[in-house]
Amino acid sequence: MAIGAAAAVLVAGCSGSSSGSGSKPANVSSANQPKNPTLVITANDIAGGKNSNEATWIQQTLIPDFVKSEAAKGITAHVTFRPNGVDDNSYKSKLALDLQSGTGDDVFALDGIWVGEFADAGYLKPLTAVAGPQVDSWDGWSQISQSVQALGEYQGQRYGVPNGTDARVIFYNKKLFAQAGLPADWQPTSWQDVYDAAAKLKALPGVTPVQWDGGVPMGEATTIQGFLPLLAGAGGTLWSNGKWIQAGAAFKAALGFYQKIYGGGFGDPVLQEDAKGRDKSFTEFAANKIGIYAESDYMWRSVVNPKGGTAPMADRDTAVGYALIPTEAPGSGVKGQSFVSYSGGSDWSINPKTKYPQAAWDFLAFLNSKAETESRIGGAALITARTDVNQEVLAGDPMLKFATEKALPVTNFRPSQAAYNDVSNLVQKAVADVVGGKSPADAAAAYEKALEALVGASDVAPGP
Amino acid sequence: MARATSPRVPEDPAGLGRARAAGIAAPALLVVAAFLVFPALWTLYLGTTNYRLTGFAARHPRSVGLQNYTNVLQDPDFRHSLWLTFEYAILSAVIGQAVLGFTIAWLLRDATGWFKRLIEALVLLAWILPSSVVAFLWVAMLDRDAGTLNALLDTPGTAWAIEHPMAVIIVFNIWRGTAFSMLLYSAALTGVPPSQLATARMFGASSWQQLRDVVFPHIRGHILTNLLLISLWTFNDFTPYQITAGGPNGKSEILPVYIYQTALFDGQMGLGAAISLLMLVINLVVALVYLRLLRERRQDRVAV
Numbered sequence: 001m002a003i004g005a006a007a008a009v010l011v012a013g014c015s016g017s018s019s020g021s022g023s024k025p026a027n028v029s030s031a032n033q034p035k036n037p038t039l040v041i042t043a044n045d046i047a048g049g050k051n052s053n054e055a056t057w058i059q060q061t062l063i064p065d066f067v068k069s070e071a072a073k074g075i076t077a078h079v080t081f082r083p084n085g086v087d088d089n090s091y092k093s094k095l096a097l098d099l100q101s102g103t104g105d106d107v108f109a110l111d112g113i114w115v116g117e118f119a120d121a122g123y124l125k126p127l128t129a130v131a132g133p134q135v136d137s138w139d140g141w142s143q144i145s146q147s148v149q150a151l152g153e154y155q156g157q158r159y160g161v162p163n164g165t166d167a168r169v170i171f172y173n174k175k176l177f178a179q180a181g182l183p184a185d186w187q188p189t190s191w192q193d194v195y196d197a198a199a200k201l202k203a204l205p206g207v208t209p210v211q212w213d214g215g216v217p218m219g220e221a222t223t224i225q226g227f228l229p230l231l232a233g234a235g236g237t238l239w240s241n242g243k244w245i246q247a248g249a250a251f252k253a254a255l256g257f258y259q260k261i262y263g264g265g266f267g268d269p270v271l272q273e274d275a276k277g278r279d280k281s282f283t284e285f286a287a288n289k290i291g292i293y294a295e296s297d298y299m300w301r302s303v304v305n306p307k308g309g310t311a312p313m314a315d316r317d318t319a320v321g322y323a324l325i326p327t328e329a330p331g332s333g334v335k336g337q338s339f340v341s342y343s344g345g346s347d348w349s350i351n352p353k354t355k356y357p358q359a360a361w362d363f364l365a366f367l368n369s370k371a372e373t374e375s376r377i378g379g380a381a382l383i384t385a386r387t388d389v390n391q392e393v394l395a396g397d398p399m400l401k402f403a404t405e406k407a408l409p410v411t412n413f414r415p416s417q418a419a420y421n422d423v424s425n426l427v428q429k430a431v432a433d434v435v436g437g438k439s440p441a442d443a444a445a446a447y448e449k450a451l452e453a454l455v456g457a458s459d460v461a462p463g464p
Numbered sequence: 465m466a467r468a469t470s471p472r473v474p475e476d477p478a479g480l481g482r483a484r485a486a487g488i489a490a491p492a493l494l495v496v497a498a499f500l501v502f503p504a505l506w507t508l509y510l511g512t513t514n515y516r517l518t519g520f521a522a523r524h525p526r527s528v529g530l531q532n533y534t535n536v537l538q539d540p541d542f543r544h545s546l547w548l549t550f551e552y553a554i555l556s557a558v559i560g561q562a563v564l565g566f567t568i569a570w571l572l573r574d575a576t577g578w579f580k581r582l583i584e585a586l587v588l589l590a591w592i593l594p595s596s597v598v599a600f601l602w603v604a605m606l607d608r609d610a611g612t613l614n615a616l617l618d619t620p621g622t623a624w625a626i627e628h629p630m631a632v633i634i635v636f637n638i639w640r641g642t643a644f645s646m647l648l649y650s651a652a653l654t655g656v657p658p659s660q661l662a663t664a665r666m667f668g669a670s671s672w673q674q675l676r677d678v679v680f681p682h683i684r685g686h687i688l689t690n691l692l693l694i695s696l697w698t699f700n701d702f703t704p705y706q707i708t709a710g711g712p713n714g715k716s717e718i719l720p721v722y723i724y725q726t727a728l729f730d731g732q733m734g735l736g737a738a739i740s741l742l743m744l745v746i747n748l749v750v751a752l753v754y755l756r757l758l759r760e761r762r763q764d765r766v767a768v
Contacts, residue, residue: 118518270627274608418520
């Protein structure tokens with residue numbers, strides 16, 4: 001593996017820089033750069049299914065554009081896309097197993113929170129070690145903000161090019177709100193406001209007032225969509241100053257929210273326990289059966305999107321409202337905030353064992369160029385990694401404008417620690433216990449015990 | 465005893481010589497070593513490490529001795545999972561498949577023609593369809609909102625796989641696996657001498673008495689073989705994962721699912737290997753019990 005990486009550096013070091021826009025032919029001087037590179041790229045996207053828009057764009061636009069751009073440099077690239085359409089945990093297992101056995105694809109998308117684990121395992125190497133110094137001289141970095149770049153970083157090194165970011169908000173169904181006598185421009189300012197709205201929605205027949213991700217089958221969605229915004233809303237974090245934080249008052253308060261929702265008949269606990277619960281709850285939201293739903297802007301652009309969503313709502317723009325996630329009480333959130341959000345995002349990275357590190361980097365740079373980023377937006381609006389693109393295109397989509405201008409300023413990122421995903425599993429179990437009827441105190445105690453067993457008692461500290 | 469009565473066994477019966485005989489056997493032994501012995505030893509080794517799918521321990525696994533074993537044996541989730549596995553194997557295979565399979569075989573023993581073939585075809589269909597297809601059909605059938613079962617029973621909104629997960633996978637496995645028992649017992653029943661049954665009937669034996677005194681003694685070996693096979697298959701069965709995914713909250717997390725969740729979902733390969741080895745040992749014990757019963761039977765026959 002070390003020899004491969006060294007060779008990669010040699011090969012990469014000899015070649016010219018790739019162009020940011022991807023349109024002008026770069027000064028490829030190196031005789032070492034293969035003229036017929038073959039690349040296989042993969043992501044958890046599939047036409048007609050998960051992230052359908054992106055899969056279609058990759059296959060029908062990105063790859064032909066890239067091949068054309070490389071041809072202009074005298075390189076005949078063969079690029080194929082390997083689609084996946086599975087839940088995120090299965091994709092992660094597959095990716096890790098492929099990389100471990102040395103058969104992984106050349107370029108792949110991965111969630112930002114996996115970077116630490118994958119780097120520690122040796123499945124990822126810093127991009128400069130794989131593709132050479134021209135990675136750092138790429139002009140695209142200046143367009144990606146520091147907090148977004150951090151999605152691809154681990155211990156100060158760049159392991160991936162961020163694809164974009166997102167923000168968590170509360171979506172609500174304006175039609176149901178009107179029936180329940182609730183305002184069309186709703187903005188709760190405390191958890192109590194959510195409970196009050198839920199109580200009114202409960203009067204409507206066949207309607208689940210609140211869907212707040214809280215089951216193990218929901219996987220990471222339970223942590224980032226459901227639990228973390230609540231924890232931040234009660235002033236807590238999972239990790240702070242180099243230590244994992246005990247399950248203190250804020251942790252128990254966040255669990256208490258779940259107890260109120262699922263113990264109080266506002267949410268549907270069976271939906272949380274269903275192995276297909278997330279997809280089902282999307283369908284129910286689109287069918288006007290769920291009143292309030294905490295999700296990322298993914299919901300807006302990839303689920304209920306009338307064009308290419310997995311559960312399209314033809315009247316999305318008028319029927320779906322969005323609001324910031326309130327804290328437990330005004331000012332009770334982290335840093336004294338009154339509203340909170342959590343953000344994540346995925347990266348594109350290069351398999352250190354690729355035979356064509358240079359071409360792979362060219363592909364990453366091309367993928368994240370302004371022109372290609374804009375062409376991707378053409379299919380489905382989303383918050384991209386590039387500020388120049390965001391400024392131009394987000395204005396056209398009110399929800400994403402709201403997410404960028406209102407939610408991102410109050411957002412938080414998950415700890416980029418290798419142990420994060422294991423801790424997240426523990427959080428999911430604690431939340432599922434409460435949804436299943438256990439008391440928040442018992443679930444918090446079990447979490448704390450498991451946390452100490454996982455990371456060691458010396459890495460755990462008390463917190464709010 | 466054999467030595468006293470039989471002629472002396474020659475040292476080299478095939479006339480190949482020791483070296484050539486070893487040469488002929490070597491490829492087979494190598495295959496066994498490569499695909500059986502090595503993976504088993506590797507699992508044994510992995511089970512003593514903290515090896516993981518990702519993270520630092522993926523690159524530099526550390527030996528943890530027997531800690532994986534002590535941890536897992538103290539883990540209430542593991543004990544719960546083991547209990548569920550026995551419940552699943554005994555109710556669905558030993559009782560469900562074996563009894564239902566025998567019943568169908570017994571009822572159809574004198575049937576002929578299209579009726580018999582139709583019943584057999586229906587039962588076999590459950591067995592030969594790919595498990596992912598079947599699981600998908602069951603998920604659709606049990607669905608809470610648009611499921612066939614709720615429509616048939618007029619129980620709208622019942623989430624069968626979530627409210628009764630163990631019952632669902634037990635019924636599923638009975639439905640799915642009965643064909644094997646039925647076929648095996650059908651074949652065995654043809655070996656029961658009709659004259660003995662006719663005699664028993666002439667003396668006024670009831671159906672149960674005929675079964676007990678004529679049929680069962682004849683097919684006891686088949687019953688034990690069948691039970692051995694279906695218990696081991698069921699014990700190691702992963703198909704329920706496709707229906708309930710071990711949920712909700714681990715309520716149907718039988719051992720194969722538990723191992724999958726531990727090793728691949730949580731990425732704890734070392735711990736998963738340790739549990740796999742425990743499962744292998746349990747399998748061996750179950751197999752030994754059945755084989756012992758079979759051997760006793762053979763000795764009985766010799767004694768008679």
